[in-house]
Amino acid sequence: DAGVIQSPRHEVTEMGQEVTLRCKPISGHNSLFWYRQTMMRGLELLIYFNNNVPIDDSGMPEDRFSAKMPNASFSTLKIQPSEPRDSAVYFCASSPPPAGRSETQYFGPGTRLLVL
Amino acid sequence: AQSVTQLGSHVSVSEGALVLLRCNYSSSVPPYLFWYVQYPNQGLQLLLKYTSAATLVKGINGFEAEFKKSETSFHLTKPSAHMSDAAEYFCAVDRGGNQFYFGTGTSLTVIP
Numbered sequence: 157d158a159g160v161i162q163s164p165r166h167e168v169t170e171m172g173q174e175v176t177l178r179c180k181p182i183s184g185h186n187s188l189f190w191y192r193q194t195m196m197r198g199l200e201l202l203i204y205f206n207n208n209v210p211i212d213d214s215g216m217p218e219d220r221f222s223a224k225m226p227n228a229s230f231s232t233l234k235i236q237p238s239e240p241r242d243s244a245v246y247f248c249a250s251s252p253p254p255a256g257r258s259e260t261q262y263f264g265p266g267t268r269l270l271v272l
Numbered sequence: 273a274q275s276v277t278q279l280g281s282h283v284s285v286s287e288g289a290l291v292l293l294r295c296n297y298s299s300s301v302p303p304y305l306f307w308y309v310q311y312p313n314q315g316l317q318l319l320l321k322y323t324s325a326a327t328l329v330k331g332i333n334g335f336e337a338e339f340k341k342s343e344t345s346f347h348l349t350k351p352s353a354h355m356s357d358a359a360e361y362f363c364a365v366d367r368g369g370n371q372f373y374f375g376t377g378t379s380l381t382v383i384p
Contacts, residue, residue, distance in 0.1 A: 160315070187370055189371075189372075198374065198375075198376045198377060199316075199362065199374040199377075201371060201372070201373075204369075204370075204371055211369070212369075212371065247315055247316070249315075249316075251370055254370065258304035258321075258323060258366040258370060259370055260306070260318050260321060261318075261370070261372060262318075263308075263315035263316040263317070264315050265313075265314055265315045266314075266315050268313075
């Protein structure tokens with residue numbers, strides 16, 4: 157299995173520009189998570205999808221952030237307009253249908269975003 | 273709400289020495305706990321997980337962790353550190369619905 161795939165791996169953009177991050181979960185996984193990692197705040201859950209439906213988006217910082225999952229094999233996280241404080245590493249993770257109460261989350265390599 | 277606390281943001285050990293990374297949890301229900309490792313410029317990788325089957329959990333790369341309810345702890349250990357163990361380690365708890373809360377991480381340095 158190829159694992160969780162994220163693109164791009166690195167993104168440098170200017171303040172005010174739109175940024176789109178992409179994620180392909182592991183085939184057969186039905187849960188998808190977007191995280192943001194910064195030195196100051198650590199690893200934060202932004203949004204969580206189950207069977208392509210957003211379940212909890214309480215971690216999304218503000219209206220500039222939006223996420224979609226049009227099908228089981230693709231998700232996007234969009235920032236519009238971007239700001240320097242959005243600079244971080246964004247991770248996508250997926251997990252299989254639960255066999256018990258909890259399942260392992262498998263992480264992608266991340267997208268390192270720098271907003272100038 | 274369920275959470276975890278990692279004690280010590282930086283730990284240094286000599287190559288061959290015992291590795292001990294601390295994690296304490298807070299939970300009103302039996303927790304499901306995880307340890308992940310992050311190597312530089314990479315995503316998080318599962319080391320091991322506790323799902324109440326056994327209190328001593330063995331993971332990859334020689335790591336293991338023991339669930340101690342009386343101490344609300346889930347510390348990660350490895351008998352002999354290797355240079356390749358240098359990384360960031362995260363403890364996490366499943367808050368329910370497969371939503372994880374991650375600790376702040378512990379950076380492990382291995383001194384040759």
